[in-house]
Amino acid sequence: MISKPPSRSALLSTSAASIIVFLAVWELICRAGWIDPIFLPPPSAVFAKAMGMAGEGTLIGNVLASGRRVMIGFLAATAVAIPLGIILGTSTYARAAFDPILSFLRPLPSMSWIPLSLLWFGITETQKYSIVFMGTFAPALVYVIEATRNVDPLLIRAAQNLGANRWQVMKEVILPGSLPQILSGMKVILGLAWTCVISAELVAAREGLGFLIMNGKEFFQTEVVVLGMLLISITVLVTDFVFRVLENRVLRWQR
Amino acid sequence: MAFSRRVFLHTVAAGSAVAVAGMPLAALAATQVKYGGSAWLGHYPAYLAMTEGFLKEAGIEQDWQSFGTSSSRMSAVMSGGVDIACTGIVSALALMARGAKQFSVIAIPENFGRVEGLMVRGGVKSIQELKGKKVGVTFASSAHLLVLDLIAKAGLKPDEVTVLNVPAPELPAAMQAGQIDAAAAWTPQFDAIRKQPGVTVLADDTQFSLYQSNKVTPGPDVLVVRRAFAEKNPEAVKAYLSAYFKATALLRDKPEQAAGPLSKLTNLSTEDQLAAVKGADWYSQAQQAELLKGPYIEGLQKLAELLVSHKQIDKAPTVKEWIDTSFV
Numbered sequence: 001m002i003s004k005p006p007s008r009s010a011l012l013s014t015s016a017a018s019i020i021v022f023l024a025v026w027e028l029i030c031r032a033g034w035i036d037p038i039f040l041p042p043p044s045a046v047f048a049k050a051m052g053m054a055g056e057g058t059l060i061g062n063v064l065a066s067g068r069r070v071m072i073g074f075l076a077a078t079a080v081a082i083p084l085g086i087i088l089g090t091s092t093y094a095r096a097a098f099d100p101i102l103s104f105l106r107p108l109p110s111m112s113w114i115p116l117s118l119l120w121f122g123i124t125e126t127q128k129y130s131i132v133f134m135g136t137f138a139p140a141l142v143y144v145i146e147a148t149r150n151v152d153p154l155l156i157r158a159a160q161n162l163g164a165n166r167w168q169v170m171k172e173v174i175l176p177g178s179l180p181q182i183l184s185g186m187k188v189i190l191g192l193a194w195t196c197v198i199s200a201e202l203v204a205a206r207e208g209l210g211f212l213i214m215n216g217k218e219f220f221q222t223e224v225v226v227l228g229m230l231l232i233s234i235t236v237l238v239t240d241f242v243f244r245v246l247e248n249r250v251l252r253w254q255r
Numbered sequence: 256m257a258f259s260r261r262v263f264l265h266t267v268a269a270g271s272a273v274a275v276a277g278m279p280l281a282a283l284a285a286t287q288v289k290y291g292g293s294a295w296l297g298h299y300p301a302y303l304a305m306t307e308g309f310l311k312e313a314g315i316e317q318d319w320q321s322f323g324t325s326s327s328r329m330s331a332v333m334s335g336g337v338d339i340a341c342t343g344i345v346s347a348l349a350l351m352a353r354g355a356k357q358f359s360v361i362a363i364p365e366n367f368g369r370v371e372g373l374m375v376r377g378g379v380k381s382i383q384e385l386k387g388k389k390v391g392v393t394f395a396s397s398a399h400l401l402v403l404d405l406i407a408k409a410g411l412k413p414d415e416v417t418v419l420n421v422p423a424p425e426l427p428a429a430m431q432a433g434q435i436d437a438a439a440a441w442t443p444q445f446d447a448i449r450k451q452p453g454v455t456v457l458a459d460d461t462q463f464s465l466y467q468s469n470k471v472t473p474g475p476d477v478l479v480v481r482r483a484f485a486e487k488n489p490e491a492v493k494a495y496l497s498a499y500f501k502a503t504a505l506l507r508d509k510p511e512q513a514a515g516p517l518s519k520l521t522n523l524s525t526e527d528q529l530a531a532v533k534g535a536d537w538y539s540q541a542q543q544a545e546l547l548k549g550p551y552i553e554g555l556q557k558l559a560e561l562l563v564s565h566k567q568i569d570k571a572p573t574v575k576e577w578i579d580t581s582f583v
Binding site: 036037038039115118119122123202203204205206211215217218219220221 | 324326329330333346349350352353354355389391394395418419420421422425428429432434435567568569
C-alpha cells in the first residue's frame with residue numbers, strides 16, 4: 001500500500017514548528033546563562049533591537065540601501081554577462097579569445113577590487129555598484145556560457161537542416177534551450193551579490209546591512225550583527241521567491 | 256644489556272641535572288604571555304620589551320599576535336586567545352557597556368594626542384567651514400569620535416557634514432585624489448596626509464572637549480589583561496609590567512635607541528620612526544597609580560558618556576569597575 005504524500009499545509013506546519021523549536025531552544029540556552037549574550041544574543045534581544053531600529057526608521061533604510069546596491073550591481077552584471085555569455089557559448093573563436101581573461105577574473109574575490117574601485121570611482125555609490133558588479137560578472141558569465149553550450153547540438157543541427165539562419169537558431173533554439181539553466185544560475189548569482197555587498201559596504205558606507213554588521217562588530221553589539229545576518233537571509237529568501245515566480249512565468253512553456 | 260641500559264639512564268639523568276642547574280632561573284620559570292599587537296604606536300612598549308630582552312629577563316616569553324583593529328584584538332581577549340593587549344579605549348568601553356567582565360585595565364602606556372587629528376585642504380580655516388563638505392574617517396575609531404565632538408562643539412548638526420567611513424590605510428589616497436575634503440587619522444596616516452601639498456591640520460586631539468579637563472584624548476590606549484590569566488598568574492603580570500615600563504622609559508629617555516628596533520615592526524624610515532616615538536608622551540610605572548585612580552579615570556567615564564550621547568554605545572559603564580591597580 002502506497003502512503004498518501006503529505007499535504008502542503010502539513011509540510012508548512014512542520015517547517016513552522018521547526019523554526020519555533022529552534023528559536024525556543026536558542027532563547028532557553030541564552031536565558032539559562034549557558035552562553036554569554038556577548039557571544040550569542042538571545043532571539044528576544046535581536047527582535048527588540050529590530051523593533052527599536054524600525055521605530056527609529058533606520059532598519060528599512062539599511063535594507064533598502066543594500067537592496068539597491070545589490071540590484072544595480074547584479075542587473076548591470078547580468079545585462080553584460082548574458083549576451084556576452086551567449087556569444088562565447090556559441091563561438092569557439094570568441095571563447096578562445098576571451099577564456100584567458102575570464103580565467104584571470106573568475107578567482108578574484110569582490111574584496112580585492114576595493115583599492116582599484118576607490119581610485120576609479122572615488123567614494124561614491126558607483127564604487128559600491130562596481131564591487132557587486134565585479135564580484136558577480138565572471139561567475140554569471142561562466143553560468144551563461146555553460147548553459148549555452150549545454151543546448152543539445154542535435155536540436156541546433158535539426159534547425160539548420162530545416163533552413164533556419166543563425167539568428168533564427170539563436171532565437172528559436174539556443175535561447176529557449178539555455179534559459180532554464182541561465183535563470184537558475186542567476187538565482188545563485190543573486191545570492192553571491194549579497195556577499196559582495198558586504199565587501200562594498202566596508203568602505204565609505206553610512207548605511208546598508210554590511211555596514212550594520214561591521215559597525216555592530218566594532219562595538220560588540222552582537223544583536224545588531226545577528227540582526228544584519230538575519231535581514232540578509234530574509235531579503236535573499238524574498239528575492240529568491242520573486243525570482244521563482246518570474247521563472248515560472250517565463251518558462252511556462254517548459255511545464 | 257641491563258647494565259648498559261642502567262648506565263645509559265644514569266648518564267642521561269645526570270646530564271639533565273647538570274643542564275637544568277646551569278639554566279637561568281628565568282628560563283626555567285618562563286611564563287608564556289600571548290600578546291595582541293599591531294604596528295600602532297601603543298604597542299611599541301610591548302614590542303621593545305620583547306626585542307630588547309626585558310621580558311626574557313623578567314621570566315616572560317611573549318607570543319606576539321597581530322590584529323588589524325582593536326575590536327578584533329578585544330574579541331581575541333574575550334575568547335581567551337590573547338592574555339595581554341593594548342587597545343583603543345573605545346573597543347574596551349564598548350565591551351564594558353555590554354557587561355563583559357573577562358578583562359581588566361591594568362596600565363596606561365602613553366598619550367598620543369599630537370599624532371592624531373583632522374586635516375583639511377582648500378583653505379578651510381574652521382570647523383564651521385566644513386559645512387557641506389566630505390570628511391573621511393574610520394568609523395568606530397578615536398578619530399571618528401574626535402570628528403563628532405568637533406562638529407558638535409562647532410554648533411553644526413551631524414547631517415550638515417558628510418562624514419564617510421574610510422579605512423585608515425585608504426585615507427591618504429582618498430585625500431590625495433580629492434575624493435574627500437578633510438580626513439581625520441592617526442599616525443602613520445596622519446603624517447602621510449599632513450605632508451600632502453595644501454593640507455593643514457585643523458585640529459588635533461588636544462582640541463577634544465575632554466582633553467582640557469581630564470587630559471583624555473578621544474581614544475586613549477589602555478593595557479588590558481584577561482582576568483582569568485591574571486588570577487592564575489598574578490606574579491607574571493607584575494613581572495610583565497616591570498619589563499613593559501622599562502621599555503616605556505627607553506622610549507621616553509632614549510628615543511633614538513628605541514627607534515631602530517621599532518622600524519622592523521612598522522617599516523617606517525628611521526626619521527619617521529623617531530618622530531612617531533617623540534610624538535607621544537610615554538608614561539612611567541610611577542605615574543600609573545595616579546593615572547588609574549585620579550581624574551584620568553573620571554575622564555574615561557566622561558568619554559563613555561560622550562560615546563552614549565553620540566549614539567556609539569547604548570549605555571555608559573562604570574569604568575572604575577574594570578580598573579585593577581594591584582599589578583602596578
